């Protein structure tokens with residue numbers, strides 16, 4: 154065994170093998186993989202081998218698509234069969250809501266480049282003659298989809314890696330991992346130690362045990378997953394004898410199962426309600442090829458549904474039931490990328506579709522490790538999308554929920570209910586009493602919108618079979634009222650959100666943004682360090698505020714910060730609440746270690762209340778001694794002010810484009826400030842507003858969000874950040890040269906704001922394909938109705954030649970094409986008169 158290597162990959166399942174292969178393919182041959190038992194002896198050997206391309210996440214969609222293409226090349230390259238049966242995959246829809254999901258998904262698929270076909274029930278019958286198509290509304294088909302032999306695939310990856318110089322040590326257990334003084338890692342095993350530059354953890358169900366070796370709480374706990382294999386069925390055998398093709402993979406989403414042919418019989422895999430977490434503290438040390446006892450009761454509802462849909466399934470006996478561990482995370486997506494807080498320690502864990510994702514995840518992780526950046530936007534799978542709140546108890550609850558929701562309809566506004574409320578700001582109860590309908594981000598409860606007193610969905614709405622079938626309304630409030638129906642179209646909250654927007658625009662509103670990520674940067678080196686991080690110049694005078702972007706090494710956008718200078722060499726940085734761990738991790742890892750810069754995260758110490766609207770000055774002026782006049786307190790400045798007895802940093806900025814202040818205050822003073830504002834605002838009819846109103850208003854201002862309009866896949870200039878990027882800045886900053894080179898090479902995309910014409914009940918949501926003359930020329934990244942401008946709007950990126958104002962394009966929303974015109978940025982108040990008022 155080597156005593157030193159460039160990279161040690163821990164875990165010899167399909168994911169570890171995919172990582173090892175791609176590291177070697179990128180030219181790093183001094184790489185090793187360590188497996189405690191035999192390759193595939195964890196979860197990989199018992200997987201059903203399906204390769205579903207369907208995924209609502211852009212990041213995961215891209216990884217899956219890569220895998221399906223790559224696995225076929227791998228077989229040719231290595232000569233090792235991977236057993237890929239490209240039999241296609243059909244997903245059935247039993248109701249219109251499900252069809253809407255498929256139509257929405259087809260936008261994601263088109264922009265990712267995945268082929269999707271829509272089928273009628275009759276077409277389903279032709280392909281799957283054993284399927285009873287009664288009650289079906291339609292289906293989609295992925296012709297390139299199919300299934301593979303997981304063990305063969307792993308062996309092919311291992312072979313390809315070995316042929317490029319990688320070494321694999323089986324029956325070798327990693328027992329400890331230590332970071333050495335020089336930053337290199339020492340991986341300790343029962344057969345000796347390996348000194349290395351990078352460690353990649355691909356340990357499946359063992360993820361939390363591996364994490365403990367380096368002090369990481371990895372948010373992965375597996376859940377039990379079962380599938381049934383039947384005895385051969387004469388009709389299927391007869392089809393084989395006649396040389397007919399396999400019928401392919403059939404998924405009945407509304408009944409929560411997949412089905413395919415296996416050995417002349419059928420293989421049924423359901424995603425049951427009530428499937429429990431397993432290996433909560435990790436598998437036993439001697440665990441190998443382990444299965445659990447089957448739980449037939451849990452399977453029965455799916456078995457019955459399948460017998461109705463495919464009667465042949467009930468006509469043959471059960472041959473085997475597999476019940477194995479499937480790794481889960483709270484949102485069901487894997488964890489691929491850098492470990493928070495640890496340099497050169499990488500995670501490729503939490504894979505619930507690991508056979509499908511292994512190729513793509515290995516590919517992107519290898520790029521990240523070798524080149525310093527991935528090329529696909531990985532925000533949807535970044536390990537830092539979770540924070541320390543994702544504790545053991547939270548994971549147990551959330552991961553079981555994620556598993557049981559694999560097949561439920563995934564609405565754009567879906568809000569899941571497990572493990573909530575967890576993180577609440579002090580004004581939570583006050584907001585609740587005012588009718589807040591909460592959403593959750595990064596564990597925080599935030600008002601999404603406000604339901605009028607006593608409001609609930611009508612009996613009619615609740616009685617619709619489709620509504621119950623799809624769980625397509627949010628969890629009832631504590632008093633039993635159901636106030637929100639999820640939909641891909643304008644839903645019941647649409648008008649209420651509109652009223653909030655109009656109220657903020659005409660009077661004054663209050664929004665809780667305490668979830669914002671916040672930190673203080675200070676020390677003699679603070680200014681120079683921040684200048685070297687950000688593409689914009691950081692504010693020079695005390696009290697000034699600037700919007701600053703941290704670019705990727707390639708010139709894309711990695712993070713966005715509001716930077717407020719509070720004193721000489723003192724700065725207050727605010728960024729999106731959802732990305733606290735992500736953004737702060739970059740800051741921590743990039744901080745100079747010579748003591749010249751202090752970095753102090755203060756997210757949970759500071760609350761944020763946003764006061765916005767034309768009457769906001771009058772409200773706040775009643776409570777503070779500070780002169781709030783435009784002259785004394787201009788836009789894009791901040792001051793430390795009193796609010797009655799309390800104090801706050803008042804920042805004259807907001808994300809809605811109205812006159813207003815963000816009040817960043819000691820969190821323990823929040824309720825006092827809240828009450829003061831509500832009392833002072835009563836004469837101006839102050840009302841709370843929520844995130845959905847904020848989102849509608851930010852779209853009207855063409856304000857960009859990560860990872861939508863801004864991402865590492867688009868250069869900062871493609872995202873239209875010209876006024877925030879100072880290529881002429883004296884000092885170097887991350888991504889500066891790469892961005893200049895990108896500009897030289899020419900851009901493939903340009904940011905646009907679109908007015909969408911003719912929509913009646915469904916606005917763009919982001920992920921819709923944009924067309925010119927029938928060709929896909931870009932994708933929408935956000936969309937919604939702009940209440941202040943009275944227009945349906947979309948933000949997106951299109952080919953640069955089509956970004957001219959007035960260009961006529963088309964956008965596909967839920968299967969319908971609508972005309973869309975490129976309009977000037979910031980359709981609401983383009984001159985920022987309200988903000989400067």
Ligand SMILES: Cc1cc2nc3c(=O)[nH]c(=O)nc-3n(C[C@H](O)[C@H](O)[C@H](O)COP(=O)(O)OP(=O)(O)OC[C@H]3O[C@@H](n4cnc5c(N)ncnc54)[C@H](O)[C@@H]3O)c2cc1C
Nearest residue numbers: 164166168189195196197201202203327357506507508509
């Ligand atoms: C019943 C069932 C059906 C499934 N069907 C599908 C499907 O159809 N399609 C699909 O895409 N996915 C499917 N999955 C999921 C799939 O099996 C997993 O996502 C995938 O196998 C994960 O691979 P992995 O390499 O991450 O983990 P594993 O295969 O579990 O590999 C991890 C390896 O790490 C090793 N290891 C751990 N700790 C150490 C250590 N300290 N030192 C050395 N080695 C260590 C373990 O021994 C293990 O071999 C299914 C899962 C189940 C349970």
